[in-house]
Amino acid sequence: MREGRLLAGRYRLDALLGRGGMGEVWRASDLRLNRTVAIKVLPSHGAPAQAIARFRREAEIAAGLQHPSIATVFDIDTDDDTLFLVMELLNGTDLAAVAAQHPQGLPLTRALPILTQIADALAEAHKNDVVHRDIKPPNVMLLDGDRTKILDFGIARYAEQTTDLTGSAMIGTPAFMAPEQFDRNTPVDHRTDLYALGGVAYQLLTGHRPFTADTVPELLHAV
Structure with a gap:
């Protein structure tokens, strides 16, 4: 382009x-x-x-x-x-950058309203049979007043259908992926998004990701 x-x-x-x-x-x-x-x-x-x-x-x-x-x-x-x-066009900061600015985690009084907005948006999507598949801090924008915006609905599914996954290649960020996403033959549903939301909540409240590893197989074992 x-x-x-x-x-x-x-x-x-x-x-x-x-x-x-x-x-x-x-x-x-x-x-x-x-x-x-x-x-x-x-x-x-x-x-x-x-x-x-x-x-x-x-x-x-x-x-x-x-x-x-x-x-x-x-x-x-x-x-x-x-x-x-x-x-x-959104003017704000993604949640990953916000989390990086708070290595000890956000105060509960700030994190809870953010997480509630994300959960409410996912509930609306799931009610319409839409699963995001890639909920993670970079896919959530934080606007003024800590208003949230979830980005990229449907894009993870497109990536799954158009990318040749070989070896350790993965769609999405493994640290926030539900176990079923590590196997392309296993279907996903709304619970996949809820698992990822739990990972986002963990990072916001503690300052670090729920699972870390040097390789994807090690991460899968940790999950």
């Missing part, structure tokens, strides 16, 4: 905000509605058509979730071989 590129004849990429294993995030301009948005560009070159179609369906369901602690998805589209999501 490059600055200034126009996606779907409507969205202009203005500045790269971040890059990771599941694509890039850009600040962009919606030229049709004259508003600033965030765009997540996902790697789709060579991805199975079935995986892309499934992702679009799940993303559309997630986009229909109406909750103050779930980041709003405005659009899902493709441009040539580029798959992207258009989301609200």
Whole structure:
């Protein structure tokens, strides 16, 4: 991707905000509605058509979730071989950075309202049969007044369908993954998200992750 590129004849990429294993995030301009948005560009070159179609369906369901602690998805589209999501642009700090600033843990009086908001948002998603699959501190934004926003609904499932997992490769952050996620043949459900939320709570309250290890097999044994 490059600055200034126009996606779907409507969205202009203005500045790269971040890059990771599941694509890039850009600040962009919606030229049709004259508003600033965030765009997540996902790697789709060579991805199975079935995986892309499934992702679009799940993303559309997630986009229909109406909750103050779930980041709003405005659009899902493709441009040539580029798959992207258009989301609200958030100004805040992810929960991982907040946790790093408090190595002894956050006070319970601050951590509890944050965790309650996340749990409430997950309850809304689960009520609509949407499972996040990758709840972790970097996927939760903290805005002013400690308002929370969960990011990336549906993206972990897309990663599972489009990534060749070999050896110790993993989708997601193993320290927050439920045991069933270490086996691609085991289905996940809402309990997977609740397990991960427990890991997030542990880190917020103690200042460190619930499990640490040098390798994924060692981590799985610890879990």
